[in-house]
Amino acid sequence: MAISSDTTHDQPQPGRPPWEVTRSVWSALFVREFLARLMADRLAWFWMIVEPIAFVAIMIAVRVVVLGHDAQIAGAEFVPWMITGLLGFFLFRENMQRPIGAIEANQGLFAYRQVKPVDTVLVRCYLEGMTRSVIFLLFIAVGALIQLDLLPDRPVMAMAGWMSLWALGIGAGLTLSALSALVPEISKLVRIVSLPLLILSNVIAPLHLLPHDLLVYLMYNPIVHGIEYMRVGFFPYYEPLPGTDITYLWYWALGLIALGLMLHLRFELRLKAK
Secondary structure (H helix, E strand, O other): OHHHHHHHHHOOOOOHHHHHHHHHHHHHHHHHHHHHHHHOOOOOOHHHHHHHHHHHHHHHHHHHHHHOOOOOOEEEEOOHHHHHHHHHHHHHHHHHHHHHHHHOOOHHHHHHOOOOOHHHHHHHHHHHHHHHHHHEEEEHHHHOOOEEEEEEEOHHHHHEEEHHHHHHHHHHHHHHHHHHOOOOHHHHHHHHHHHHHHHOOOOOOHHHHHOOOHHHHHHHHHHHHHHHHHHHHHHOOOOOOOOOOOOHHHHHHHHHHHHHHHHHHHOOOHHHHH
C-alpha cells in the first residue's frame, strides 16, 4: 500500500490549460491597471469627460467669434459631427499612446514566467477601449436629454466604425510599445505627431473644403476612414468623404496587430530586461 501511495504521489499532476492561465493573468492585470488609473489622480475620470467638451467648446467659439457664423456640415449638425470625430480620434490616440508605458510600469511582474510584455499592452488597450466606450455612451445619454442629435441612425454601422478605430489603436499600441521599449526616442515622436494627426483626420475641420489634389493624399490616413464610417452610422443624410473605405482601415489594423505581435515575440527577452 505504501509503494502504491508513493507511486501515485510521484505521478505528474496535470497543469491548468494555457488559456486559463492567460485569462487569470489578464484578469489580475486588469484589476491592477484599473486601480492604478483610479487612484493615481482623483480627477482622471473628470478630465476624460471634460477634454472633448473643452475641445468642442473651443472650436465652436473659434468658429463663431472668428468667422462670425456656425459651421455647416452637409447632412449633419456641426456639434454632433465634431463630438463623434473627437471621441473616435481619442479612442485611437489613447490606445496608441497609453501602451507605450505599459511594459515599464509592469516590469516587476515579469519575474513571473506567466506574465508576458504583450499581456500588459493588451490589457491596457482593453481598459482604454472600455473606458472610452463608457464615456461615449454618457455623451449619447446626455445628448438625448438636451436634444442633441447623438443617437446613431445605424447603430451597427456606428459600432463597427468605433470598433475599427479601436482595432487600429490596438495595432499601433502593440507596435509602438515594442519599438519604444527598444528605442526610447520613439515615444517622444509619437506625442509630437498626435496634434498633426488630430488636424489631418477630419476631426475638427471638414476636409472636403480642401482641394481634391490634396484630399487624395490625406485619404491615405486610415483614421479618416474609421471616423467617416462611424459618422455615416450616426447621421442618416451625411455624405462621407469620397473614397471612404473601412476595408482599407482594417488592412492597416490587421497589419499593425500582426507586426506588433511579431515584435513582442521576437524581442520578448529584451523587453523583459528593460
